[in-house]
Amino acid sequence: MNKNIARQADDVNPVAAVSTVAAVTVNCLVFLLPFLTLITNAGVGLCSFGFLLAAIWCHRQGLPEFRRHLNDIRGVLTAFAAACLFAGLTVLLHDDIYLRSWEKPSRMLLAVTALIAVLACRPSRMALWWGLIGGTVGGACVAGYQRWVLHIDRPGGLMNAITFGDIVLCMGLMCLAGVLDFRGRQRIWPAVGVVAGLIGMLATGTRGGWVAIAFAALLFLKYGHYLRGRFAKGAVALVAVLMIGGYFVPQTGMSERVEQGISDVRTYFTGGSAFTNVGVRLELWKGAVLLATRHPWAPSSQEQVKAELGELVAAGTLQPFVLEVEHFHNDALQALVFGGVLGLACWFGTLLLPFLFFLRLLNAHESAPPALVAPALAGLLLVLSYFSFGLTEVIFWSVRGAMFYVLMLFVVMGLCLNAREGAR
Secondary structure, rough: HHHHHHHHHHOOHHHHHHHHHHHHHHHHHHHHHHHHHHHHHHHHHHHHHHHHHHHHHHHHHHHHHHHOOHHHHHHHHHHHHHHHHHHHHHHHHHOOOOOHHHHHHHHHHHHHHHHHHHHHHHOHHHHHHHHHHHHHHHHHHHHHHHHHOOOOOOOOOOOOOOHHHHHHHHHHHHHHHHHHHHHHHHHHHHHHHHHHHHHHHHHHHHOOHHHHHHHHHHHHHHOHHHHHOHHHHHHHHHHHHHHHHHHOHHHHOOOHHHHHHHHHHHHHOOOOOOOOOOHHHHHHHHHHHHHHHHHHHHOOOOOOHHHHHHHHOOOOOOOOHHHHHHOOHHHHHHHHHHHHHHHHHHHHHHHHHHHHHHHHHHHHHOOOOOHHHHHHHHHHHHHHHHHHHOOOOOOOOHHHHHHHHHHHHHHHHHHHHHHHHHHO
């Protein structure tokens, strides 16, 4: 009997055993990426390293799948490769641009290992949805506790309040797409994620997320026919109800922030103090445009930009406080000032080409199953959210914000490609 057991153990396929362990690992990583982002400092970095190891571990299964889908993903890969190459060339050609400027673009390109791991191990989409739900609930609890218990005016957990509010809202909006993958009463859970995302954003006082909500509304007007259930459509309506209701509840601070923004704009354009939340942004945008006209094609270093801003301040063109701000509070202007027109094109490509990838999936499958529609809509919401955040903030400024975007992007792309294969 012992000999038979030993013989059966010898007959076990080691590749199959490794694949099973790898599949469990990748499922955990897909769940942990959104779950840990807001409540830990190291969550995104650990998941990034985990996907790299998983891709190496299962490369025999992942690389053939990667090559098979190369025509579908070529545009997205080209966008991130171009951004990485451009950053590397600026470091080589300009002595005053430091090597660390290349770190973030190279790490973002390396995040393609998440796509390889997902294609190889085919994790469950439910791991993503539960991770998003848990991440938004955890984020909302942290921000809510800081705001309404500790009375911190602009809570942000373990990061900047604006970045925290943007990411928790992004995850909440992605939960809207997850409604399609739940059945019956279980659909209450992605709805909880949507509500938590909105609460987390309101607690931080972030206003840039309102643009993302408007884009999400337009997206669901276009693709609302995919939401075949009353509950799914009700989840979309819930967002509008909560935002309108939040405006009239004084404790949320939403109405106060709206009125403050309008007042800041009026004060700035009537010659009053520019040292307000919105006034600072308007003055920085003015400075960014002036700098971009000086050298529209040439990349610039941080020292060069500071020196040129100093010249404009000395001439009385800009207010002195612009010298104290780290960035220009606008992703497009940030890319244009520091990278010129080519840098702007590289940055925009990392948003446009992923957007077109998900758009093609939806438009090419009019009767697509929820297994494909749900991750494709989530991908569109991810890209649109980051684009809208970048209108009033440099959401790609922090490594955590940038890596969350690209890792989530490649995970959702992999889920879409797996779902399309399963539907054939």
